[in-house]
Amino acid sequence: MRIAAAQTKPIPNDTQANILRHVQYIDRAAEHGVRLLTFPEMSLTGYELERAAELSFTMDDPRLHVLCERAAQHDMIIIAGAPVRLESALHISSFIFLPDKQIALYTKQFLHSGEEVFFSANHNHNPHIILENERIACAICADITNPLHPANACSSGATLYVPSIFYTPGGIAEAYEQLGEYSQRHAMNILMANFTGESYRYPAAGRSAFWDASGRLVGQLGVGTEGLLLAEKVGDNWKSSVIIWV
Template sequence: MTALPDLPTLAAAQTVVIKGDIAANVARHVALAALAAGKGAKLILFPELSLTGYEPELAGELALRPDDACLAPLREAAAAHNIVINAGAPLVNDGGLPLIAALTFRPDGTTAVYTKQYLHDGEESAFAAGQGGTMLDVAGAAIALAVCADFGQPAHALAAAHAGAHVYAASVLVSVNGYDNDAALLQGHAAAHAMPVLMANHGGPSGGWHCAGRSTVWDEKGRLVVAAPGAGECLLLAGRSGGAWSGRVIDTAG
């Protein structure tokens, strides 16, 4: 039996966001990206709206453009540490409500934009539905992105699998009460499509939600590779070599 192809080390950053403080959150993203890169990670995935917090009532005033100057430290960090950084922010949508975006900063200085396609009930009052985006190439691995409610639509994960994704990377805000159901959905996508899943969740409260933390990586059979034990800030690292997975949690809060 042929071994599965190797996958680079990937990191899920479980962050505790400071409400509305883009500069402080950018600085923490940069520090965590440097730490992840130092551990060999080629991608670091942050939670949904990680640069602002999940704050629908503030989305209009906090909305960014991908080339905004306040994001320059992320562009510089990606280049300096040779790591792909994926961070969440409300995105200016000329003529409409902001989009919920996952902004990817590549080591070559380019930026990619993914916008959340499926909104949770109630989000339509503050956000517009997006159009998704192309997969990321991370050290030869095809990474399909999802932002929270996207993964609740079976067609979304199915499309990623059909497109040849090696990993399904979900930036989320999942509450304590919703965690079991959402984790089961993501684990099911991994098993159904033979597609590993990387999930980065908030490690602290945001937007009035009691976030669960418990960021997780599942392998291509839906088996647990590594998971954060609860809330709080941490990094998950996981990779596949010679057909075998390895993973670990780094406590960064101290």
């Protein structure tokens, strides 16, 4: 089984261009037999606060159709992020596109300071997705700063924890320390996707990574690399490889 994190450089103020970029990454991942592909936090729009409502999606948004089609075409689970409007509230979310063309939704549970002005936290959308023998739990950025979040994922049976984040260089070392500790403490594999380049006028730290359930850092991307980090399970062990975007 192969899974992958896409380390993308968001295009500001151009959601359609970001969607097209997602399709290109999805097709490239499919060429390498990837069954699960995850993108960074708010990957479809880039990280946004003030413009989040304007750029937000709905669950039946026609802009999502192309990603539904790709999930079915490639028999792939695709996790991509955006602001989502549910009833009267705005949330930071991950859309989970399934091979049967269904869309599941994960909503961020623990907000970063300042996000509460624009978004509402939401604990009501937390699906677990099955892929072969892995039970997948999602996380978004500041979720990983609360140890209760991965602990809850573990207690609900998750074996693969998938954080989609936007971390700057000043915070990525701490994220690595936390995720490595969580993987070992909870015996969960962890696949993390971060941006490269810049979003919301801040530099992104890149370094998307995969840890196995023993806490071993199996592979990572560089700070400025656009590309895919692949993790492949061979028997009981994981190995990684990198596909640089050209």
